[in-house]
Each structure stands twice: as structure tokens, then as C-alpha cells.
Amino acid sequence: MTSITEKNTGASRAMRHVLVLGTGGTIAGCRREGAAQGYVAGQVGIAALLGELQGQLPGELPGELTGGEPGGRPPAALAGLRLSAQQIAQIDSKDMAWPLWRVLAQRCMQALADDAVDGIVITHGSDTLEETAFFLHSVLDARKPIVLTCAMRPADAPAPDGPQNLRDAIIAAAAPGARGVLAACAGRLHGAVEISKVHPWRLDPFSSGDAGAIAYVHAGALRRVRAWPASAVRCPWTRIEQAAALPRVEIICSHADAGGHLIDLLVRERERLCGTGGPAGTPAAHAVDGLVIAATGNGTVHQSIEAAIGRARAAGIAVLRATRCGEAGIAGPRTGQGAQADACDGRCASELSPVKARIALALDLLAAGPGNPENGGS
Ligand code: ASP
Numbered sequence: 618m619t620s621i622t623e624k625n626t627g628a629s630r631a632m633r634h635v636l637v638l639g640t641g642g643t644i645a646g647c648r649r650e651g652a653a654q655g656y657v658a659g660q661v662g663i664a665a666l667l668g669e670l671q672g673q674l675p676g677e678l679p680g681e682l683t684g685g686e687p688g689g690r691p692p693a694a695l696a697g698l699r700l701s702a703q704q705i706a707q708i709d710s711k712d713m714a715w716p717l718w719r720v721l722a723q724r725c726m727q728a729l730a731d732d733a734v735d736g737i738v739i740t741h742g743s744d745t746l747e748e749t750a751f752f753l754h755s756v757l758d759a760r761k762p763i764v765l766t767c768a769m770r771p772a773d774a775p776a777p778d779g780p781q782n783l784r785d786a787i788i789a790a791a792a793p794g795a796r797g798v799l800a801a802c803a804g805r806l807h808g809a810v811e812i813s814k815v816h817p818w819r820l821d822p823f824s825s826g827d828a829g830a831i832a833y834v835h836a837g838a839l840r841r842v843r844a845w846p847a848s849a850v851r852c853p854w855t856r857i858e859q860a861a862a863l864p865r866v867e868i869i870c871s872h873a874d875a876g877g878h879l880i881d882l883l884v885r886e887r888e889r890l891c892g893t894g895g896p897a898g899t900p901a902a903h904a905v906d907g908l909v910i911a912a913t914g915n916g917t918v919h920q921s922i923e924a925a926i927g928r929a930r931a932a933g934i935a936v937l938r939a940t941r942c943g944e945a946g947i948a949g950p951r952t953g954q955g956a957q958a959d960a961c962d963g964r965c966a967s968e969l970s971p972v973k974a975r976i977a978l979a980l981d982l983l984a985a986g987p988g989n990p991e992n993g994g995s
């Protein structure tokens with residue numbers, strides 16, 4: 618494993634350096650009979666995945682691979698790049714959780730501050746890739762490109778899609794001028810805010826909805842059609858580093874024939890955990906702090922849910938609406954006014970899907986929480 622703080626010599630600095638962080642997913646998966654999906658995610662190490670790109674056999678790999686080395690067979694588009702690899706985790710991304718997010722953000726933070734690194738690639742499962750991308754977009758000032766990538770077929774499939782996606786991600790991460798948190802899949806580069814997984818098994822499972830892709834990678838060349846995304850840091854870094862967990866934000870879906878029962882259960886649980894009647898010493902942190910309402914259409918909610926939202930707000934729970942519709946966010950007057958908006962404190966995540974609104978609200982609550990010196994906490 619190569620240290621990301623290692624400095625290049627002047628001679629090698631002419632090569633652009635991409636740090637590749639492995640976290641698992643189908644891109645690192647292997648077929649297994651009897652396994653739920655026919656394969657198990659997170660089996661092949663990141664050095665081996667990079668080795669496949671170099672035309673080497675897994676197991677023969679140094680921690681650092683340099684494109685153009687004699688003996689290696691780098692694809693033309695990768696020649697002249699220096700790649701280094703770090704295995705951060707080996708998980709199925711359905712199990713992504715705060716401790717790993719924090720480690721990943723810390724590694725990215727180090728690499729962003731390291732003049733020897735030009736770009737970062739993260740291999741990841743497709744299932745929660747959009748959430749990790751949005752989390753990193755919301756906590757890091759990504760002045761360099763951070764490109765997540767994935768696969769829909771395991772690494773040992775007869776025709777795996779991972780190598781092409783990984784190659785495209787590296788090309789994007791090495792591109793001069795590129796910046797922001799991005800995701801490379803099936804020849805497209807998506808932005809962290811817009812990307813959503815919209816198909817369970819297609820080789821191109823992502824969409825950026827109305828916004829469209831930021832760039833395309835074809836035959837080793839990058840073709841950009843929109844501006845590189847600017848990060849929007851929502852929470853001071855010290856709060857991220859210190860937090861043992863994110864504030865608890867649950868997603869409630871508004872739908873036909875809905876009731877407010879789940880919200881009322883969460884309110885009662887909060888009163889039990891935070892109130893005087895709760896067991897002595899119960900950590901209030903386990904109580905729900907916020908709700909994201911996955912609203913219908915342009916931000917509307919069922920009247921039963923609207924009534925329950927009022928009870929939740931009275932109990933001190935923050936509420937944010939986001940639309941269930943996948944192709945665009947909430948637009949127009951309902952974003953900030955109107956009876957439904959008033960019932961929800963006027964708050965709506967105008968451009969975010971419910972899973973990303975959950976992250977946004979949790980980070981906002983973390984930023985505003987006690988202990989943040991910027992908010993007068995101790
Ligand atoms: N369940 C896998 C994961 O998210 C799916 C994938 O990688 O595409 O890790």
C-alpha cells in the first residue's frame with residue numbers, strides 16, 4: 618500500500634497521480650453459487666482490480682502501479698499516469714454506515730491536501746453510491762476530482778463492466794481542471810447532487826434526471842457538457858471528525874391511504890428517550906432528530922402525514938420535504954410558501970432526492986448542534 622502523504626520527486630511529478638480507494642461493491646465481487654444475487658460483493662482487492670487494467674494477473678501486483686512501466690501493458694489512455702491504491706473497506710454498499718463514511722472522508726481530505734495527488738477514484742457498490750457521493754460533496758471542498766465508480770457485473774463475470782468504468786473514472790480523475798465529486802458509470806460522468814440509481818440491474822443504472830450528465834468518456838477521451846460541480850460544504854470538518862454518529866434522521870414516505878402512525882411512534886420514542894420519564898442515563902442521541910418526508914409530486918403530503926408533522930415539529934423534530942419523483946426536485950411556490958410548506962416549516966430540499974435530503978438534514982443538525990463553537994457551543 619502506498620502512503621498518500623508520500624511526495625513525488627521532481628522527475629516523476631510530470632506524471633499525474635491518481636489515488637484509488639477501494640471500498641468493495643460488485644466491481645470487486647465474485648460469483649458464488651447459492652449467493653443471493655449469484656455473487657458476493659467486495660471480494661477482490663483494489664490492487665488486483667487495478668492490475669487487471671494493467672494486463673497483469675491478480676496476486677502479482679505491487680501496491681503502486683505506474684502506467685507505462687516496462688513489462689506492464691497499460692491501456693493507451695492510462696499510459697503516463699501514476700496510480701496508487703488503498704483498500705479502505707470490502708463491503709456490499711447496502712451496508713454503508715457512518716464510521717466508514719468518516720474514514721473515507723478523512724482519506725479524501727488528506728489526499729486533497731496532498732500536492733502529490735491530482736485526483737481520487739473510489740470504487741463503491743452502486744446501491745448507495747449516490748449517498749456516499751452526496752455525503753462527500755457536502756463535507757469536502759473538492760478542489761480536485763473525486764470520482765466514484767462501480768459495476769453491475771462481478772469482477773469474474775465473463776464480460777465484466779467494472780474495468781471500463783474504473784478506467785473511465787481514472788481518466789476523469791486525472792483530467793486537468795476537473796473538480797468536484799462525480800460518479801463514472803457506463804460512459805457517463807454524473808454530479809453528486811443529481812445522480813440516482815434508477816434501475817436495479819441494467820449496466821447503466823444511473824440517471825441525473827433533467828440535469829443530465831456532466832461529461833461523457835468515450836474511447837479514452839473526456840467530453841464535458843456542463844460545468845464541473847462546486848462542492849457545498851454544510852458542516853465544519855471538526856464536527857465530522859468528532860461525531861460518533863450522525864444525528865438520526867428517518868425517511869417517511871407520503872402515499873395514498875397514508876397515516877401518521879410511524880411519525881407518532883417516533884415522537885413517542887423521542888419523548889421516552891429525552892423526557893423525564895425515560896430510563897436514567899438513556900442517551901438522547903438515539904432519539905430521532907429529524908424527518909425527511911418523501912413527498913408526492915411537487916412537494917405535497919397526505920393530510921394525515923401533514924397533521925403528524927405538526928406534532929413532530931411541536932416535539933422538537935426538524936422536518937424537511939423532498940419529492941418522491943426521481944427526475945427533478947421540487948419547484949415553484951411550494952418550495953417556500955403555501956399551506957403545505959407552512960405545515961412543514963417551509964423547508965424543502967428543492968433539488969435533492971429523499972436519501973440525499975436525509976444526509977443534508979443530518980449534516981445541518983450536526984453543524985448546528987451543541988459543541989459547535991460557531992454556534993456558541995462549548
Ligand atoms: N449490492 C452491490 C453494492 O452496492 C451492488 C453493486 O455494487 O452494484 O455493493
